[in-house]
Amino acid sequence: MSAAAQSIPARSADYIVAIVDRELVTNSEVQLRLAALRREAAQGGTRLPPDDELRRQLLDTLIDERAQLSAARESGVRIDEPELDRTVANVAAQNRITLAQLRERLQRDGIDFARFRSNLRDQLLLERVREREVQNRIKISDSEVETLMASRASGVAPPEFNVAQVLIGVPEGASEAEVAQRRAIADKALERARGGEDFTRLVTELSTGSKEQGGALGLRSLDRLPDLFSDAVRDLRAGAVVPQVLQSGAGFHVLKVLDRRDGGMMVTQTRARHILLRTSAQLSQQKAVARLAEFKQQVDGGKASFAQLARENSEDGSAAQGGELGWASPGQFVPEFEAVMKTLEINQISEPLVSRFGVHLIQVLERRSVPVDRKQQREIARNVLREQKFESAYQEWARDVRARAYVEMREPPQ
Incomplete structure (x- = not known):
């Protein structure tokens, strides 16, 4: 309900134009809305419909508001006093006046302060119930989520790998026999790793490289790994051992993928x-x-x-x-x-x-x-779909509320 509409005190020339459930719509409210629209149209250079049509539209809007307010009162939702106090204070702040000055202005305009607070409470109540009821009507299917995700995918973050290695170093200028010996050690390490032996133990026992963190290099994207390593692990899952010994200028490498985190x-x-x-x-x-x-x-x-x-x-x-x-x-x-x-x-x-x-x-x-990640993608998609469907869900709710309401039109007094 509009606070302005409710704030106007009854005048002797005023009369009821509609009854909506137990709520009233008065002629003074309709006239107040008309006057406000005309002022704004004049200031903004907007053309309005003819007066009769405009009045019918405003009356219809007021009836919708009363029907929704009636439904809100029956919903069980309550607005507590501290929240109402904050809203009143905000009204004063918006008008750049103190709370005492707001009271004086309302009194000067013939508006009862208690009635003014009551109207603001109605506004808050209606906003809260409207948002809750409309959101409850919005249904989003899994297929809608998947379709939107596919249409909005603009890029994928690269996966990251935590690779551990057993390095069997080969000294520069080593003989063929020494190279073959080192290769045999690496082959045996690979066999033990593929057999399920603890990889950290193999690193501690055999590796000539870093043994900190069990030989792990830490999470890195493929472009931050040596090409030799990235080519070997890119298709492997966490826990997999690279199925062959790799050879580089540093020696022989036995690799295991400790962790893989696919980018979303x-x-x-x-x-x-x-x-x-x-x-x-x-x-x-x-x-x-x-x-x-x-x-x-x-x-x-x-x-x-x-x-x-x-x-x-x-x-x-x-x-x-x-x-x-x-x-x-x-x-x-x-x-x-x-x-x-x-x-x-x-x-x-x-x-x-x-x-x-x-x-x-x-x-x-x-x-x-x-x-x-996939879960976050789905939540983002649901939020987008929820907002896209809000307006149509609101219109459906408003129609249902209006259809359930008792509306009695009154003729002007003769």
């Missing part, structure tokens, strides 16, 4: 921060856009810090961290947010953008490419 799909992660202003009766979308545009000018002009503006103004949990959202993979944010974020250069600030959560200002801080 490479994705680009972004570290960004934002300022979020939630629209309401007290802060229209147009005003929120204007305010964020002003914030952008202040930061671009060096007159303010993005982080400080976020701490003082942003209306989500990131405010305390200066708007920091952490490292995010594709699909973590709503599509409209992500689409704009992708276009930004490092340290660039976006123009204000609108999402279902409100109006945002975004700044990109860093980007990086990281491998993600």
